[in-house]
Amino acid sequence: MQPDMRLDRLKDINSRRVLDEAxxxxxxxxxxxxxxxxxxxxxxxxxxxxxxxxxxxxxxxDDKMPKKKRKSKSDVYKFRFKKNFASLLEEEHNTEEPxxxxxxxxxxxxxxxxxxxxxxxxxxxxxxxxxxxxxxxxCLGTHQDTRCxxxxx
Amino acid sequence: MAVLVMDNxxxxxxxxxxxxxxxxIIPNCITKARNVRTRIFIGDQxxxxxxxxxxxxxxxxQKGYLVNWEVEHQIWDHVFGKECMKVDFDxxxxxxxxxxxxxxxxxxxxxxxxFEEYGFQYIYRTNPAFLSQYKHQKSLSEKHLCSxxxxxGYSFSHIVPYHNGKKIKSATKxxxxxxxxxxxxxxxxxxxxxxxxxxxxxxxxxMKEDVCYVSTQFQKDMDIARKKGADxxxxxxxxxxxxxxxxxxxxxxxxxxTGKAKGSEQIIRMNNERFAVPEILFHPSDVGIQxxxxxxxxxxxxxxxxxxxxxxxxRNIVLTGGNCMLPGFKDRVYQDVRSLxxxxxxxxxxxxxxPITFSWEGGAALAQDPQFKKMVVTKAEFEEHGxxxxxxxxxx
Numbered sequence: 001m002q003p004d005m006r007l008d009r010l011k012d013i014n015s016r017r018v019l020d021e022a023x024x025x026x027x028x029x030x031x032x033x034x035x036x037x038x039x040x041x042x043x044x045x046x047x048x049x050x051x052x053x054x055x056x057x058x059x060x061x062d063d064k065m066p067k068k069k070r071k072s073k074s075d076v077y078k079f080r081f082k083k084n085f086a087s088l089l090e091e092e093h094n095t096e097e098p099x100x101x102x103x104x105x106x107x108x109x110x111x112x113x114x115x116x117x118x119x120x121x122x123x124x125x126x127x128x129x130x131x132x133x134x135x136x137x138x139c140l141g142t143h144q145d146t147r148c149x150x151x152x153x
Numbered sequence: 154m155a156v157l158v159m160d161n162x163x164x165x166x167x168x169x170x171x172x173x174x175x176x177x178i179i180p181n182c183i184t185k186a187r188n189v190r191t192r193i194f195i196g197d198q199x200x201x202x203x204x205x206x207x208x209x210x211x212x213x214x215q216k217g218y219l220v221n222w223e224v225e226h227q228i229w230d231h232v233f234g235k236e237c238m239k240v241d242f243d244x245x246x247x248x249x250x251x252x253x254x255x256x257x258x259x260x261x262x263x264x265x266x267x268f269e270e271y272g273f274q275y276i277y278r279t280n281p282a283f284l285s286q287y288k289h290q291k292s293l294s295e296k297h298l299c300s301x302x303x304x305x306g307y308s309f310s311h312i313v314p315y316h317n318g319k320k321i322k323s324a325t326k327x328x329x330x331x332x333x334x335x336x337x338x339x340x341x342x343x344x345x346x347x348x349x350x351x352x353x354x355x356x357x358x359x360m361k362e363d364v365c366y367v368s369t370q371f372q373k374d375m376d377i378a379r380k381k382g383a384d385x386x387x388x389x390x391x392x393x394x395x396x397x398x399x400x401x402x403x404x405x406x407x408x409x410x411t412g413k414a415k416g417s418e419q420i421i422r423m424n425n426e427r428f429a430v431p432e433i434l435f436h437p438s439d440v441g442i443q444x445x446x447x448x449x450x451x452x453x454x455x456x457x458x459x460x461x462x463x464x465x466x467x468r469n470i471v472l473t474g475g476n477c478m479l480p481g482f483k484d485r486v487y488q489d490v491r492s493l494x495x496x497x498x499x500x501x502x503x504x505x506x507x508p509i510t511f512s513w514e515g516g517a518a519l520a521q522d523p524q525f526k527k528m529v530v531t532k533a534e535f536e537e538h539g540x541x542x543x544x545x546x547x548x549x
Contacts, residue, residue, distance in 0.1 A: 028441050035337045035440065038210050040351040044187050045209075085215045088256045100254040103311075103327045105445045105453065112438040120342065120425045121379055147345070 017129065017149070024131045118142050154274060157240060158248045158516035159232075160281055163214035164307035164332065164475065166196075167513040168232055171248075171520035176513040179232060183224055184355075185209040195231045204396045207352045216329075217252050217308030219259050226266070233271065242272040246529060248516045250281045253311050253325055264543050268535050275529040277519075278547045282313040282320065284515030285473045289503070290318075291518055299462050300469035303451065303486070304512075305434065305476035307332045310447055312454040314466050319548065324457040328444050330437045332475055336361055338440055339430050347421055356402060360391055360421070361430065364404050367481035368428035369488055378425040387427060393419040431479050435489065448489030455494070467494060470502045477508040 019027070092100050116123040116135035123133040127140065130149050134140045160167040162181060169176035179196040186194065187207040194202055213225035233240040247267060251260070260278070267276050282302035289300055302313045308331045314321045336358045344351050368374040378387040390405040399418065414420040433439050435446035445453060455466050470490070472483060487502040494500060505511040519525055530546055 032441060034341075035334050036216070037337070038212050039354070040340075041207065041209065043185065043209060044207070045185050045190060045193070083220065083258060085218065085220050088218065088220070088258065091258065092256055095257070098254075098322045098325070100256070102323075103254050103325055105326045105328050105450045107443040108436070108438055108445045108449060110436070110438075110449070113436060115429065115439065118346070120346075120429055121375055 019130050019149070027131075117147075155241070155245045156248060156520040157238065157245050157273075158513055158520065160250045160284070160510075160513045160516065161219075162250075162281075162306055163212065163217045163252075165509075166228070166232065167510055168238060169513065169517070170238070171517040173517070175507075176510055177237065178509065179228075179237070181213065181225075181228060183211040183227065185211070196228050197237075198231070205355050205394070206396060208355045210354060214308065217306075217331075218256060219251075219263075222262065222266075226270075229271075240271075243274065245273055246275040246277070247273045248277045248279070248284075248520060250284065250512065250516070251278055252308075253280050253282070253313065253327065260543070260547075261540050264535065264540060268532055273532070275531040277525075277529045278543070280313070280320070281473070281512035282311065282315070283318075283548075284512040284519060285471060286315045286515075287318070288511060288515035288518055289469070289471050289505075297465065297469050299465035300471055301451065301455070301466040302471050302473060303447065303477075305331065305447060305472070305474040307475060310434070310450075310474070310476070312447075312450050314454060314458050314462070316462060321458060324454050326450055326454050326457075328437065328447060328450055330434055330442060330444070330446075332358075332361075334440070334442075335365075335430050335433060335476075338433060339365075339426060342426055342430075343421060348419065356393060360393075360402055362478070363402065364389055364391055364423050365427050365431050365479060367431045367434075367479050367485045369481060369485050371428070371432060374428055375425060385424075387424060389423045389427065391421045391423055393421060395419070431476075431482075434476060435485065448486055448493065451486070451490050452493040464498050467498050468501045470500070472502065472504040473508045473511045475509050477504055 114123050114133045117132045118139040121135050123135040156171040166179050166181045167176040184194045186202050213221040267273050285302050286300045299316050304311045310328045313325045340357050394402045437444045483504045491500050
């Protein structure tokens with residue numbers, strides 16, 4: 001029995017990596033961006049060839065082809081009023097307080113609460129490799145079987 | 154001259170003439186259905202669609218601010234057109250709401266579009282909180298000078314203190330948690346624990362509104378949720394719609410909630426998610442957002458206001474916005490704010506009957522006000538003076 005167990009443990013140490021602080025912060029940022037997203041799936045009509053008359057609604061504001069014909073109403077909107085949120089924020093830096101940035105509430109005074117990623121009840125422990133929270137050993141088992149380090153960030 | 158009141162939110166637009174009793178609530182987005190490839194649905198046309206699974210949303214607002222003009226223009230065309238409000242622009246004025254601290258370029262574009270593109274006779278742009286506190290003042294028996302409006306919506310929540318009808322701009326604060334984050338978080342945890350629903354924003358949003366509530370005793374409810382069997386009063390089964398036999402999801406009663414599905418229905422077993430998800434409004438740090446929750450922000454804002462105003466603000470807290478419809482929201486806000494303020498201050502939290510349409514109703518009432526005509530900017534004034542007159546007159 002002894003040699004088998006040692007090989008197993010060696011394999012474990014080599015295959016199981018531990019995420020460092022930077023990787024965990026990257027994961028958290030990705031999760032927060034996902035919380036702000038409008039859609040998880042892609043446009044279901046993306047491959048549809050619409051007739052030339054119907055106006056195209058693209059989710060992003062980049063043009064796929066440059067428009068060469070005369071300026072129609074929708075073109076005016078695309079070119080004149082085209083600003084995405086990031087550039088609006090940049091402009092806002094120049095305005096004086098109180099502005100959008102000063103209106104942001106500061107971080108909370110109370111300590112963070114953590115919840116088990118598997119069942120949702122309050123958790124006290126973190127998974128060693130990936131940092132996900134769990135509440136009991138059973139939830140840890142579920143987490144390691146299904147989600148631990150299953151997709152890299 | 155007719156006055157059209159439009160409360161333009163990131164999730165829904167509440168629009169109606171000032172003479173109407175209640176507004177029409179139209180989703181402020183364009184949706185694409187998975188199985189209907191011939192057309193898209195603008196605003197409330199989504200009611201024509203039979204299969205609401207896997208709906209793809211195109212929202213003109215990002216983080217609460219109007220960014221995508223093309224999409225919004227199409228929605229407004231539909232709303233002002235003959236299918237909806239049938240607006241006669243030569244004889245109509247407009248009351249329009251926009252978010253707090255709206256960017257200058259958006260404000261200028263709004264002026265241009267409403268005056269030059271559509272041709273309203275006069276417009277009045279304001280924040281939803283202004284209309285809410287106007288309506289609140291009208292309903293009070295005695296005159297209160299100050300009120301604190303909490304506007305908790307789809308994209309964010311704002312706490313706005315008002316004094317004599319003017320907002321205290323330096324004390325207006327924003328928390329970036331709203332209904333969108335709640336729905337997305339609920340989708341994620343259900344997708345992990347039970348069934349893959351990441352595509353089903355519409356269905357899960359309905360489920361959130363049906364089944365979630367705000368708890369006033371979080372720890373105790375968590376303990377109850379951990380029990381098994383009949384002791385667990387929190388658990389609830391929710392039947393998902395399949396759009397062939399079941400047109401709309403519904404929650405089963407406690408007796409029927411066994412966790413086993415009858416026939417071909419799909420069930421989601423809701424446990425501590427019911428109250429843990431709305432908890433994010435009060436503790437955004439639960440999901441990793443380093444901000445104060447709503448009740449903490451209320452107490453923070455009150456401390457920022459001038460000292461003489463503080464007791465008056467605490468006495469007049471008004472809750473508006475879609476998130477306030479969650480059961481138990483008002484009691485939770487009262488409990489939290491009460492525990493954070495000294496005992497000699499009086500705390501009063503009021504919630505109108507319909508928090509979503511409350512600011513629209515304020516707009517309708519404002520249109521009847523004798524002072525209203527002086528507050529608007531007419532088309533002639535705009536053509537003469539340009540953007541500056543709008544900057545002066547509107548307090549956004």
